[in-house]
Amino acid sequence: MTNASPAPIILAFRSGVTAMGIDASAALSDPGVRLAVSAAAEIAPEEIAGEEVAFESVRFEGEVRGSPDSARVEGTLRCEARARCALCLGEASLPIEARIDEVFSRDAKGTDAYPLDGDVIEPVEMFREALILALPMRFLCKDDCLGLCPKCGSNRNEGECACPRGDEPD
Ligand SMILES: [Zn+2]
Numbered sequence: 001m002t003n004a005s006p007a008p009i010i011l012a013f014r015s016g017v018t019a020m021g022i023d024a025s026a027a028l029s030d031p032g033v034r035l036a037v038s039a040a041a042e043i044a045p046e047e048i049a050g051e052e053v054a055f056e057s058v059r060f061e062g063e064v065r066g067s068p069d070s071a072r073v074e075g076t077l078r079c080e081a082r083a084r085c086a087l088c089l090g091e092a093s094l095p096i097e098a099r100i101d102e103v104f105s106r107d108a109k110g111t112d113a114y115p116l117d118g119d120v121i122e123p124v125e126m127f128r129e130a131l132i133l134a135l136p137m138r139f140l141c142k143d144d145c146l147g148l149c150p151k152c153g154s155n156r157n158e159g160e161c162a163c164p165r166g167d168e169p170d
């Protein structure tokens, strides 16, 4: 990877994000610093269109660069999202990947930036919004899920029911 800024200092940071946030003081005090961030986060389940979506194993890998007034967070956020299958109502789990490129600013009012209070970036809201945007329109347990029988409600993935299949819409 090429890098325009001279001799960057790269610091490693690893922690659970929820408890303490990302300490960006090294990046805020020196614009030449690229603060490498590798962090796990806990994101609460979200109700989307009446269905609960859980975010598991949320991990962020990226970096923070700063100025005295703002910090830019770039990287990749990954998680395993779990929800009910839209067809059979069974459990569906999907890997989700979201690109992060956001600014935290001491003067965020009226801008797209997230607020920065002190030297600690609190990324949970940013992570939450990025994951929700990256979710698919619907969850399926598998691409060829057979769904439920519209007559008896049995799960067709678990075998054929006795209902006639002739006259139902596909
Ligand atoms: Zn299914």
Ligand SMILES: [Zn+2]
Binding pocket: 149, 150, 151, 152, 153, 154, 161, 162, 163
């Ligand atoms: Zn049936």
